[in-house]
Amino acid sequence: MKLSDKEKAMQAGEFGPACQWAIDHQTQVGRMFDAEDMVEVSQAHMMADPESLGDAGVSFVEGIAQNGAKVAIPMITDPRGVDLTYYDPLGQTEEMANLERRFIAACTSMGIMMTDTCINYQTIMPPVRGDHVAYGDTGVVIYSNSVCGARSNFEGGPSALAAGLTGRTPRYGLHLDEHRRATKRFVVQTQPKDLMDWGVLGATIGRKSGSYWEVPVIEGIEKPPTSDEIKHMGAAMASYGSTPLFHVAGITPECSTLADVKGEGLEPEIVSKEDIADLYRPFGAKGEVVDVVVFAAPQLSLVEMGQVAALCKGRHRSETTDLIVCTPAQVYVDAKRMGFIDAIEGFGGKVLTGTCFYQQYAREIGEANGWKRLLSNSAKIVNILGGYGYQPALASMEDCVASAEKGWIV
Amino acid sequence: MPLELKCHVGIGPTVRGKALVADDNFSARYDLDRIKGVFSRPQHKLVGQSYRDVILVLNTAKGGVATAWMLHEMAARNIAPKAILFNSANTILAQGAALADMAMCDRFADGDVTQLIETGDDVQVDPAAGIVTVMNKALA
Known part of the structure; x- marks a missing residue:
């Protein structure tokens, strides 16, 4: 990967051990996905609940935070795993709460804002079209890419933290125009009526898409969904398909027409009533x-x-x-x-x-x-x-x- | 005679172990009981099977971002696969492998890795070289 002088200085440890770990982590990941260089990001958003972190993860973050490490850009957090005002009645233990407390202390010392939300695009500061960001939580990423026109890969907690510390991320995947073009074309025949329907539609398309590297473009949506409706569609699509981006023809910002996302040559696939029913049936x-x-x-x-x-x-x-x-x-x-x-x-x-x-x-x-x-x-x-x-x-x-x-x- | 499979350059150390293979996808949050070290999702093709110290071979990633932390947490308790091979990894799995120092490779030149490797095969994974070698086939 081609690194700037500043990034080389991070690699050499001139910005401290936390930044050195961060840039090393980022270049490992960047190499696997053929990133040629890094791209500066305006925000980072970290998913890190204590169940996922465990003691090992919390200790790791505490280690990063020691010696005064600070994030270089605005950095916010995904939902917590313990509501510290209501955990005993839920059957959560003091050990779980203590992991949460230790993690919050480490994050706060680094200047991370504990927003604890997966709907930051509705409540904090939505990114704008073309804005490179490093977001965790698949629902946040798919909404930000698809509805806002921002540019983010799925950044797991460690990578979001690395981006917060360095202020950049490897330029691969959704940061590049070629990975934002449609690769699958779906035609919806039945209009969703409520939030559950929007979620089931998203899940159906996610399951049909089947890979992080597929970008569905959707036709047949008759009127623009609300933010909550498209939120449920995106969250379910990302959950079922590991899908980070979709386009809705005539609705989402990068897809005024199919041609905008190179979708006109793709074979259309009908999303039928039966497809929707198949998804719903086990539930x-x-x-x-x-x-x-x-x-x-x-x-x-x-x-x-x-x-x-x-x-x-x-x-x-x-x-x-x-x-x-x-x-x-x-x-x-x-x-x-x-x-x-x-x-x-x-x-x-x-x-x-x-x-x-x-x-x-x-x-x-x-x-x-x-x-x-x-x-x-x-x-x-x-x-x-x-x-x-x-x-x-x-x-x-x-x-x-x-x-x-x-x-x-x- | 060893069978050498070329793949994209991956992440993590060179490791060797027995393969556990399924034409299915993977999320540490959705699919695993990480305390017991087994696949727990009833619909998963490996349900009930232990993933500890195996070379896990699956199709692709699914679901959320938690796996990036979870691979690290699993490795810290020594209840983790030695390596995970995919036809196509996603960013989260790669990031998790980097933090956990777990071997991970994807994009195999010779086709579907879930068909090229069988459960029980003795497999060596060299991520830096982008080579996976089937040292010995599983006994029929």
Whole structure:
């Protein structure tokens, strides 16, 4: 890789051991993906929950932070794994909370802003078209690339941290024009009606795309989705397909026409009703008892909080079914002020702040609370939680709340 | 006679071990019980099988970014594969391999690596050279 004088100085240790580790890590990864040089980035966003980090990861970050290491650019964080105001009732241990505390202390000492959100594009500072960034959380990356027109690869926690320290990232993948062109063309026949439908559509296209290096272009969407709708579509697509970028013809910024993304020569593939039904089928469980209803993945926007609150108002959950809602601190404050939190908690639900359910030691909290059958409107979360011992099911937001009220899936 | 397979230059040290192969994809968060060291996702083709100290051979990555930290955490507890070979890695897996100092290679010149290598084969992985060698085939 061709490095600038400043990058060579980082490599030589002139910017300290943290920066030296960071540039070494970046050049290893860059070489694997044939990066020719580095590109400066304006922001970094790090996913790092304590379940993923473990003691080894937290100790590693503490080691990076010692000796006064500081990030070189604005750097923010993905949801935490422990809501430090509510972990014992959830069945999380003091050991888990201590890992979280140690990690937060290390990050704060480096100047990292603990935003703890996977919807920073709705709450903090969305990137703009052409903006090179180093984001973690696949949902953040796919939204930023596709809807904002920014440029980021999936940057796992270590690489996002490296980018924060050096202010750059290897120039490969989605930073390059040639990897942003469409490689698969899908035609949608059925218009999604709600957030769950958008997620299921995204999951279907992600599964058909099947690789990080495929870029789907989608035709047939009749009207622009809302930010929450396209958020669910992107998050599910990234979850099922490891897909970091999609285009929607006539809607997303790099694709006014198919020709803009070199999509006109691609063979169109129909996304049929049967395809959608195939995706949904394993998650249908009408009539079965439900242990926990979860609204998360991605964290809820203020608009979604208002929608859940309106459905909860004047009702109460079944004694045998819990309701968990995850939202970032930025949203929580407004949701509290507007009465949404009170409505959800009046229903018997619990709103967790700055966390996301599947990043919260999902296996351990499931076992501690006896949660097996889980219901959500998030196509992403039901894809993840099978491996954690849950029996996940999908329903609309309305049916999720109604199921929590009845104690079985309506 | 050893069979030499060329691939793209990868990440990590040269290692040797027994292959565990499936035409399936991979995410440490979605697919593994990392405490027990086994595949736990019911739909995964390797469900129930131990990944400890094997040369894992799979199609591609899926899902989220957590795997980048998780490979490091798994390696620190010595309950990790020795290497992972993919037809096509994604960025997260490569980043995780770099942090964990785990061998990882992808893009094989001779075709689908999940067909070229069989479970039980004795395999050596040399990421710096971009060469994977099947030293001995598994006994039938």
